[in-house]
Amino acid sequence: MNIVDTVSSLGEQSGFFGFIAADGWKNIIMVIIAFGLLYLGIKKEFEPLLLVGIAFGCLLVNISYFPGLPAELNATNALYHPELWDAFLDSSSEYYHSYGHIMSHGGFLDILYIGVKAGVYPSLIFMGIGAMTDFGPLISNPKSLLLGAAAQMGVFIAFFIAVLLGFTGNQAASIGIIGGADGPTAIFLTTKLAPELLGAIAIAAYSYMALIPMIQPPFMRLLTTEKERSVKMEQLHEVTKTEKIIFPIVVTAFIVLLIPSTAPLIGCLMLGNLFKETGLTDRLSDTAQNAMMNIVTIFLGISVGATTVASKFLTVETLKIVGLGLAAFICSTIGGLLAGKVMYKLTGGKVNPLIGSAGVSAVPMAARISQKEGQRANPSNFLLMHAMGPNVAGVIGSAIAAGFLLAVFGG
Amino acid sequence: MGNITASGKPMGIGDALLTAILGYAVVFLGLVLLMAVVIIVGKAMTKKSSVPSENAAVKEAPTAAPAELPKAPGSAGGIKLYGTPERDAAMVMAIVADRMGKPINEIRFISIKEVK
Structure with a gap:
C-alpha cells in the first residue's frame, strides 16, 4: 500500500x-x-x-x-x-x-x-394549518371571500409576465403561484408542473412571506386615504359551533366538485379544521397542528433545500423568479386593496379597505399588518378579526388558483 | 433555459393572456359561489336556531334569573367596561398580557374604556 x-x-x-x-x-x-x-x-x-x-x-x-x-x-x-x-x-x-x-x-x-x-408534505402541512385555523371570521362575514379572490391577482399577472420573459406555461404557472403567498401551495404546484424550479420558487415564496411587513405597508398607504384607513368596522356576529362544523364539510364538497385538482390541498385543509371544530377529535387536532406539522415541516424544509444544487440554482432564471415573485406579491396586495376600496364605496364606508391586503394568505402575518396599519391611522381601531376573514379566504383562493393551473398545465 | 430541462412547452402571448384572465375569473367564480353557499347555510342555521329559542323564551319566562356564575380560579375582582364589548375587552386583555410577557391571570384590569 x-x-x-x-x-x-x-x-x-x-x-x-x-x-x-x-x-x-x-x-x-x-x-x-x-x-x-x-x-x-x-x-x-x-x-x-x-x-x-x-x-x-x-x-x-x-x-x-x-x-x-x-x-x-x-x-x-x-x-x-x-x-x-x-x-x-x-x-x-x-x-x-x-x-x-x-x-x-x-x-x-x-x-x-x-x-x-408526491405532494404528500404540502398536503399534510395544509392539514396542520386547517387544525390551527379559525374560520369563524370568514363564516361571520362571507363577503371576505371576495377579498381573498381579488388578492390572487398577482398570481395571474406574474404568470403572464413570466410567459413574456420566455418561461414555459408550466414554469410560468409555478412562478405565478408565489403571488398566492402560500408556501405549501407553491411547493405543491411546482413539484407537479416545474420541479426544476422548486428550490428557487420555495426560497422566493418563503422569503417574501417573511418580508410582508416591509412589502405591504407602502402600498397600503399609497392606495388608501387616511379617512379610509381610519374606518372602524362593526362587531362580527357570533358563529355557532354547528356552522363551524358544517363549514369544512361544505367547502370540501363544493370546491372539490368544482375543481377536482384542489382535492389534496382543500381536502387536507378542511379535514384538519374539522378535527379542530368537532370537539370530539382533540387528540387528532393536537397531533395535526403540533407533532405532525413539526415533523413534516422538518422533512419539507430540508428536502426542498436539497434541490438548490449549484448547477441548477445559479442561473439567470433564478434571478427572474426572484423578481417575478416580488411582482406577484405586490400585485396581489394591490388586488386585495382595490377590492377593499370597492367594498368601502359599496357599503358606504363600513368596510376598511386595509383588510383587502390580508387576502394574500400568509396567515396570520398579512392580517396583523392590516391591524397595525389600521391602528396607526386610528389608535382605537381593531381590524385583526375582520382581516382574518380575507386572510383565510386567501388560503382557499390560492388553492383554487393552484387547482386551476394544475388542471390547465398538468395534463 | 441554460442547462436545465424545462418542463412544459412555450406558450403564445395570446394564450397566456387568455389563461390568466380565465384563471382569475375561475378563482372569483369559485369563491363567489362558495360565498353564496356559506350565506345560505348561515341563514338556514340562524332560522333553525331562532325557532327553538323563541319557544324556549316563552317557557322560561316565569323562572327566576339564574344565579351569578362563580369567578374563574385566579380572577381578581370584576372589570368595568365602558362602551367596550366583552369580545373586544378580552382581546385587549390578551394583547396587554402578551406585550407584558405575563400570564393573564397575574394581571388585574380595573376597567376598559373605548376612546372615541
Missing part, C-alpha cells in the same frame, strides 16, 4: 477538492447563500421554521454533491442526486417515474424528497 497514493486518493475524494474541481466555485457561492439564508432565518427571524431547514438542506447538498467530481464519488457521497430525478422526469428514460430507482440509488435527502414530489 502506497501511503502517498492513499492520502492523494483521500484528498481527491474530499469535498474540499470538489470546491476546486470544475464548477466547484458554484458550490462555494451556494454555501455562502446557505449561510445567508441561515442568517436571515436565525438572526432576522424570517420564517425560521422553514427557512432554517431549507438553508441547511442547501448547505448539505452543496457540500456533498460536486458536478466536477467523478460520478461514482457523487453517487456514493451525495445526499441528493439531481441526475436520478432528471431520469425520473425523463419520459425516454428506463427509470421514468420509478420511485424504486430513487429508493435503491438515492441518498438520504432523495428519500425525503419523495414526499415532496
